[in-house]
Amino acid sequence: MEHVLRCSGYEITDLEIVRAEGCTLHTADGRTLVDFEAGVWAAALGHNHPRVQRALLEQSERIGHIGYRVTNAVQEQAAAEVLRAIGIPDGKCVFLSSGSEAVEFAVQAARRVAGKPMLLTLAESYLSAYGTAGAKCVDEWALFDRTVCARCTEDRSCTVDCPHLAGIPFDRIGAFVFEPGSSGGLVRFPREKLIRALCDAVRACDGLIVVNEITTGVGRTGAWFGFEHYGVRPDVVAVGKGLGGGYPVSAIALQGRVAGVLEGSDFHYAQSHQNDPLGCAVAVEVLRTIRDERLVARSAEVGALFREGLDRLQRAHDVVRDVRGRGLMLAIEFESDRDDFALRDLFGRLLAAGFLVGYKPAGNLLRFLPPLTIAEADIERLLDALDAALSRAAR
Numbered sequence: 001m002e003h004v005l006r007c008s009g010y011e012i013t014d015l016e017i018v019r020a021e022g023c024t025l026h027t028a029d030g031r032t033l034v035d036f037e038a039g040v041w042a043a044a045l046g047h048n049h050p051r052v053q054r055a056l057l058e059q060s061e062r063i064g065h066i067g068y069r070v071t072n073a074v075q076e077q078a079a080a081e082v083l084r085a086i087g088i089p090d091g092k093c094v095f096l097s098s099g100s101e102a103v104e105f106a107v108q109a110a111r112r113v114a115g116k117p118m119l120l121t122l123a124e125s126y127l128s129a130y131g132t133a134g135a136k137c138v139d140e141w142a143l144f145d146r147t148v149c150a151r152c153t154e155d156r157s158c159t160v161d162c163p164h165l166a167g168i169p170f171d172r173i174g175a176f177v178f179e180p181g182s183s184g185g186l187v188r189f190p191r192e193k194l195i196r197a198l199c200d201a202v203r204a205c206d207g208l209i210v211v212n213e214i215t216t217g218v219g220r221t222g223a224w225f226g227f228e229h230y231g232v233r234p235d236v237v238a239v240g241k242g243l244g245g246g247y248p249v250s251a252i253a254l255q256g257r258v259a260g261v262l263e264g265s266d267f268h269y270a271q272s273h274q275n276d277p278l279g280c281a282v283a284v285e286v287l288r289t290i291r292d293e294r295l296v297a298r299s300a301e302v303g304a305l306f307r308e309g310l311d312r313l314q315r316a317h318d319v320v321r322d323v324r325g326r327g328l329m330l331a332i333e334f335e336s337d338r339d340d341f342a343l344r345d346l347f348g349r350l351l352a353a354g355f356l357v358g359y360k361p362a363g364n365l366l367r368f369l370p371p372l373t374i375a376e377a378d379i380e381r382l383l384d385a386l387d388a389a390l391s392r393a394a395r
Contacts, residue, residue, distance in 0.1 A: 013351070020047035023371050023378060025356065034378045036357045036370045041215055044242030044286065044295075046371040051289050052245045052282060059281035066277060068270055078280035081287040082251050085224050086237050090256035095249060095275045095283065099214030099240030102250035104131035105269060106238045107177060109254065110208045113261045114174025118142050120202065122190060125179040127212055133177070142168055149194050158197035170201045175208040178234075180226030182215040186363045187324055187331035195230045208235040208258065214250070215329070218242040219290050219372050222300030222327030229326065242372075245286040249279030295372040302376060303327040306368065309383040317390045321364075328372060332386075333365040349389040355382050 006012060016028040023046050025033040038044060045052060059074065066072060079093035096102055107119065107127075121127065121136070123143040128134040136143060148164055160170065176198050181189050199209050211234040216226030220242060227234055235258050240250035254262070273279070290296060307325050310332050314320040319341050322333040334341060346366065347359040358367035366386075370378075 022046040023374050033354055033356045036355055036368045036382065038369055038371045039246055041369045042241040042244065043246040044218055044372050045245045045289055046373045047246060049245055051285050055281050055285035059278050064276065064278035072277040074277045074280045074284065075275050078283045081284050082239065082253050085287055086253050088253060088255050091254050092259035094252045095280055096271060097248045097250060097273050099250050100128040100130060102238035102240050102252050103128040103133045103212050103214065105252050106210050106236045107133045109262055110175035110210045110236055112265060112267045113258050114208050116172055116174030118169060118172045119175050119177055120144065120168065120173045121177040122146055122179065124183040126182065126184040127177065127179065142173060144168060146190055146194060149191065158193045160201045165197065170205045173202055173205060173207050175210050176202040177210045177212060179212040180216050180230060181221060181326060181329060185360050185367060187329055187367055189326055192230050195232065199232055210234065210236040212238050214238060214240040219296040219299045220327055220329050222303050224296055243283050243286060244279065245282060247279065247282045249283050251283065299327040299372050302374065305376060306330055306379050313387055319390065328370060330368045331365045333363060336364045346389055350385055353385040355385060
């Protein structure tokens with residue numbers, strides 16, 4: 001890769017992937033790997049799913065890209081499918097190409113509708129690779145550090161009377177931008193009572209609830225969307241990654257009243273690949289396939305079995321500090337002060353055993369976000385390989 005700029009910040013292995021199907025990757029040197037990261041968490045149905053490939057082919061033979069002044073019926077079909085899945089049938093959608101674009105659009109839209117100077121999010125939220133959502137400048141964002149809340153032993157509900165919430169300027173907050181999991185790849189999930197308190201306080205001041213479902217959406221957490229675990233009714237939802245099944249498409253869904261305010265204002269957003277028929281056709285087929293194959297329920301069921309296996313490893317190996325997960329978004333975190341353990345070596349042993357997993361040196365953890373179609377047998381094989389690798393490290 002002499003002429004490809006390396007700027008992702010991630011270590012690149014010497015593996016060249018030449019073909020894939022389902023959860024299996026094939027390398028140039030003839031090896032096979034089980035993909036427990038679903039690409040970049042995006043191949044929700046596995047690689048080259050036949051229904052998605054057929055939708056891509058059929059739509060590409062008709063038209064893939066159009067401009068701003070014309071329409072195509074598949075745009076309406078895709079919007080209806082997204083809104084049905086989220087549960088806002090009176091809403092409207094915009095389709096873009098990436099998760100960062102979708103979140104930035106959602107933030108700009110919420111700021112315009114709410115008409116207030118500040119936005120609120122959890123300090124650990126990733127949100128976007130660029131723009132105001134990526135920068136999170138202090139003059140535009142209130143960043144709430146929930147680490148003290150994670151240690152809270154109070155059983156009662158959170159309220160704005162809590163001294164930890166008292167410093168948030170809710171009267172100046174136009175929207176709470178909520179990321180219901182991931183936390184920059186660390187796979188952390190905030191407590192429901194905290195999120196409900198923040199949502200209630202923002203609502204009481206006529207603010208909006210914006211949810212970033214780029215990573216947690218379309219079945220990943222064992223529900224259609226991560227916000228369902230919190231009983232939240234969002235005004236704006238950004239969806240990406242799994243929505244395209246590996247193809248670059250994202251969506252922003254807006255409640256009808258929010259869309260009405262935007263369409264009645266001077267808010268404008270035009271992007272070259274906005275509402276492309278090809279991306280819309282893929283989104284339609286991905287959502288229908290997830291529904292037809294009951295993959296949301298399967299994510300919850302198979303994810304629970306996966307979690308049980310990781311819990312067994314925690315009991316068996318004292319180097320394991322924590323196990324956490326929801327659906328098929330899981331992580332196993334290791335003690336950071338052990339001379340007899342190196343995360344990179346563990347990743348390498350699993351790779352040699354035929355498993356490509358995520359690893360986060362900053363959090364000293366391995367991460368598992370496989371396709372929703374992952375076989376239970378592959379999970380058991382991974383758990384056995386991980387057990388063997390940890391036993392070897394202990395010796």
